[in-house]
Amino acid sequence: MTSPGVVIVGAGQSAAIAAQALREKGYRGSITMIGRERYRPYERPPLSKAVLTAAEEPRLEVLSEDVWTHSDIELLSNNEAVALDLPRRQVRLANGRVLDYEKCLIATGGDARKLSLPPAADGSVHYIRTLDDARRLRASLLAKPQIAVLGGGFLGLEIANSALSSGASVTVIERAATLLDRFLPSEASAWLEAWMRNAGTKLLLAASLNEVHVLSSGRMRLSTNAGELELDELVVAIGLSPNDSLASGAGLEIAAGGGILVDSSCRTSNEHVFACGDCTSQRRSGDTAPTRLESWQNANEQARIAAAAMLGAPLPMPAVPWFWTDQGRHNIQVLGLPAADLEYVRRGDPSSDRVMWIGHRDGVPLHGVAINAGSDLRAIRPIFERGQPVQWEDFPLEKTNLRAWVKQMHAQASPTV
Ligand SMILES: Cc1cc2nc3c(=O)[nH]c(=O)nc-3n(C[C@H](O)[C@H](O)[C@H](O)COP(=O)(O)OP(=O)(O)OC[C@H]3O[C@@H](n4cnc5c(N)ncnc54)[C@H](O)[C@@H]3O)c2cc1C
Structure with a gap:
């Protein structure tokens, strides 16, 4: 059989x-x-x-x-x-x-986590999990509508930036007072907020949605604790x-x-x-x-x-968690996981739009965030993988070759006899 x-x-x-x-x-x-x-x-x-x-x-x-x-x-x-x-x-x-x-x-x-909304709004409400969802939103964006994105997580912000670059006018409604505060060091969050506002996205932070009315025109009026807004399409990105x-x-x-x-x-x-x-x-x-x-x-x-x-075969080694997101023209990569008690060092300058932060505990790197600096994060990955404590005072903060520094750290950690 x-x-x-x-x-x-x-x-x-x-x-x-x-x-x-x-x-x-x-x-x-x-x-x-x-x-x-x-x-x-x-x-x-x-x-x-x-x-x-x-x-x-x-x-x-x-x-x-x-x-x-x-x-x-x-x-x-x-x-x-x-x-x-x-x-x-x-x-x-x-x-x-x-x-x-x-x-x-x-x-x-x-x-996608759903929100309870008036059924009359159904035609103008979007959730983005499937290809059909994305195609439907893409078709709506052709009219360069006024949209609001509820939820300023990685996904909500990506959608906001994509909609903006398609010509829509975009408002993000986010409950937290800062963007992605659970995932990014505060300087990175501030950089993202400044860049998005500059690019033309309206950010309503520390804001919550109270009510949604569908108007006779078919548009929606949202009432939030930060005021009212009228719009054509609402994208809900409040998690999974x-x-x-x-x-x-x-x-x-x-x-x-x-x-x-x-x-x-x-x-x-x-x-x-x-x-x-x-x-x-x-x-x-x-x-x-x-x-x-x-x-x-x-x-x-x-x-x-x-x-x-x-x-019943040997298991592959578990990898350090890694994630990327593209926010408009910017690529953000995250290695490891954040924790409340990490101390961060920064390489590069946020104003140059190319910068990396490493969060460590007792010298051991646990969280890396790179904005347009994925190659730097890749170079430093072996130190994450080894869980190696590092003297961060010696970390090259500017353009020095990171791979050479990582090699040197490796040699220090395993000296030959
Ligand atoms: C819009 C979007 C953007 C993203 N961007 C990024 C990114 O930039 N970087 C990143 O790292 N990750 C990103 N992700 C996350 C990444 O795509 C997911 O983590 C990944 O797709 C998860 O794969 P999965 O197979 O677990 O689930 P899925 O890819 O969701 O596949 C699950 C499938 O199972 C089907 N299914 C469910 N229940 C049943 C059932 N009972 N019977 C039969 N079929 C069923 C579902 O319909 C679905 O097709 C993004 C996700 C989304 C939605």
């Missing part, structure tokens, strides 16, 4: 990379991928960038045509998995079909809800803050079920609190770890 193989629920970034990794590692059993959307797995980062601004839609497919032709991955698109039966090792689809599995991988991502209901319905453990709880090998609380990507909350090592990372790198990395774990 042939083995029932691997069933992957979800057909996004993480699902695609996991399927590819299974084949690359020599897995020859069946791989069936179930996707709620009508597309093959596609890259989401361009949805808030080039898909809104470029003259032509960029290519978005995660896997090349060649991989689809030669890898024997069965994709059941336009299909939703509605139940997982752990004792029988079966996945049930909305169309009634039941699939047996040897191993199941849940890669269901997340949905992990798609963990299939897992919770089956009795798999869910982390306190949401997300399917997985261990460092991406295994759930059931030995035959794994999970990866935005739907997870991962205990990265032993006793640490579970972390939810919603990033392209995390989706790829967990996919490769889950594929190896399902096959």
Whole structure:
């Protein structure tokens, strides 16, 4: 009898990379991928960038045509998995079909968090999670409308900058008093705020939305604690809800803050079920609190770890978390994770629009933020990976070659005898 193989629920970034990794590692059993959307797995980062601004839609497919032709991955698109039966090792689809599995991988991502709004506003309210969402917003931007973006997180700000460059007039409504204050050192946040205001975005900070009225003209009037504004389109970017209901319905453990709880090998609380990507909350090592990372790198990395774990192969080394965002013409990269007690050193000058901050605790770098200085952050990555304490007084603050400095630090940390 042939083995029932691997069933992957979800057909996004993480699902695609996991399927590819299974084949690359020599897995020859069946791989069936179930996707709620009508597309093959596609890259989401361009949805808030080039898909809104470029003259032509960029290519978005995660896997090349060649991989689809030669890898024997069965994709059941336009299909939703509605139940997982752990004792029988079966996945049930909305169309009634039941699939047996040897191993199941849940890669269901997340949905945009919704706001309760008057139904009459539906036609002018946008959430950006899928390609269809982004295409709809792009079509609306052609009229160069007045828009408001509710939520000044990375995604909301990307959408605001893209809309501005498409000719829309843009207001961002953000609850916090400073931009991205949980993720960026205060100088970086101040730089971003100044740049966005200068570029023409109206930023309402420490602001909250009280009410939305749909006017007889079809436009909306928003009342906020910072005043009223009228607009044509509202984009809501207030975060993501992990798609963990299939897992919770089956009795798999869910982390306190949401997300399917997985261990460092991406295994759930059931030995035959794994999970990866935005739907997870991962205990990265032993006793640490579970972390939810919603990033392209995390989706790829967990996919490769889950594929190896399902096959009982050695696990790839976990990478230091890395994230990028493009805010208008500026590229911001973040390495590691922020914490309240870090001390920051800065290389470069924010006024030059090329600058990097390193946040450290007792000399050990834990958080790096680079504005248009991704190559500097890449150069310094080995020090993050080694968790090496550094004398930051000696850090080259200007143009000196960083790679040479990193080499020197490495030599000091491991002197030859
Ligand atoms: C607009 C946008 C911009 C982004 N920009 C960046 C960026 O600049 N940098 C960065 O690092 N990250 C960025 N990200 C985040 C990154 O794209 C995600 O972290 C990544 O896509 C997560 O991959 P995933 O496979 O976990 O989830 P997804 O890519 O969301 O895939 C999950 C898929 O599963 C499907 N699904 C869900 N439930 C079911 C079910 N029951 N049955 C069948 N199918 C199901 C969903 O429909 C979806 O297609 C961005 C995300 C968005 C939305």
